[in-house]
Amino acid sequence: MPVDRNPLYPAGEPLTEGAIGAIRAQFPALSREHDGRPYVYLDGPGGTQVPRRTIEAMADYLQRCNANHEGAFATSEESDAMLAGVHAAAADYVGAADPSEVVFGQNMTTLTFAMSRAIGRTLKAGDEIVVTRLDHDANIAPWLALEEERGVRVRWVGVREDDCTLDLEGLERALGARTRLVAVGLASNAVGTLNPIPEIVEMAHAAGALTFVDAVHAAPHVSLDVAALGTDFLVCSPYKFFGPHLGLLYGRRELLEGLAAYKVRPAPNEAPGKWETGTLPGESMAGLLATFGYLEWLGETYGANAAGGAAATRRARIGAAMAAIGATEQGLARRALTALGDVPGLKLRGIVDPGRLAERVPTFAFTLDGHTPREVATELGRRGIAAWDGDYYAYELIRALGLAESGGMVRVGFVHYNTPAEIDRLVEALREIGAETMPGGARHGG
């Protein structure tokens, strides 16, 4: 699918070098140095850096209105107003019709376990749930738990090994009259594949099943729109899109209202409160509001509408930001694909065709001949480049690719604050590492 026809990538102009400079200046962490050179953050898939306004908002909350819910005093009222504001902003962010459709929690994993247990209560032995081998385990294990607890049958959708895309015919075969839910990722946190969610949702709904979409990895890269995706649930993690450590769940209103939550008795019986167990981390919520503000600023300043004045709504401003971010990242992805492909002994997995950039986000996983992924990541780390190695909980995919015993893959991820120069630094380092003999005597093969 061409980039300009993928609704996840709304049309936008790439950010200029000057804009990237101004954007980078917003992120205090990006001024860190390593041996006199800028530190290179390619660990975005594990968590992104945050803008200064987010850090300041967290400190401000703790200084100014650090209080628990529903007190008859000013700090509690201010804190509650802020929490309501974050729900409204998050609803705009994901394209939900109503702020009560957004639930916050510790992280995506915790929210998904809570929801899988609540959904599990409605299931009978023999009911079926479909999961995929492309997903992070946080959208698999919570559903597998229901096999043991409720006698639910879990059916698997495999991955095409050549390009790490989902086997959609396999999905068709896995769906049936007993299917109750399809759990699927929007983007793979290992190889960056974007799944065709509207199509998958349509297939699931035609079988009478609900859909639970993990958008954690996609969120910093694409424009989220629960209405366009058509999904019943969607989860993401603000700490992966320039916010503090938190989890965010969207659920269709009737479902959040109708399902029974595991909650303390005095807690609200309505959504979202019934799902938000205990006290929310006020400082992180305040920080997230500032992160949405950052995206609005980016959209307003550098988005397509920048010349014509501010977009009318928060959602439009965030949409303009994501359009500019998407266009910028396409450039980074193209450069990274070409440059990584030229490193001797480096084997990239996933979509490597530059003509198919609209089907992926700029996250790349690879092996380097003669070196374990941990050795490569350690050597990159010594050079001030943060990159992950292992399976990053894409547990099934790494096994399906036969890489579990050899340490998985090295993973580098680019977000909008990364630069072409950082790709060049990475590639230069990989060429050096590839040419080195490691202490164990291993040597690259070509």
Ligand SMILES: Cc1ncc(COP(=O)(O)O)c(C=O)c1O
């Ligand atoms: C695709 C994906 N899903 C889920 C998770 C889990 O997110 P959290 O840490 O918020 O539980 C991650 C984290 O790496 C992820 O990349």
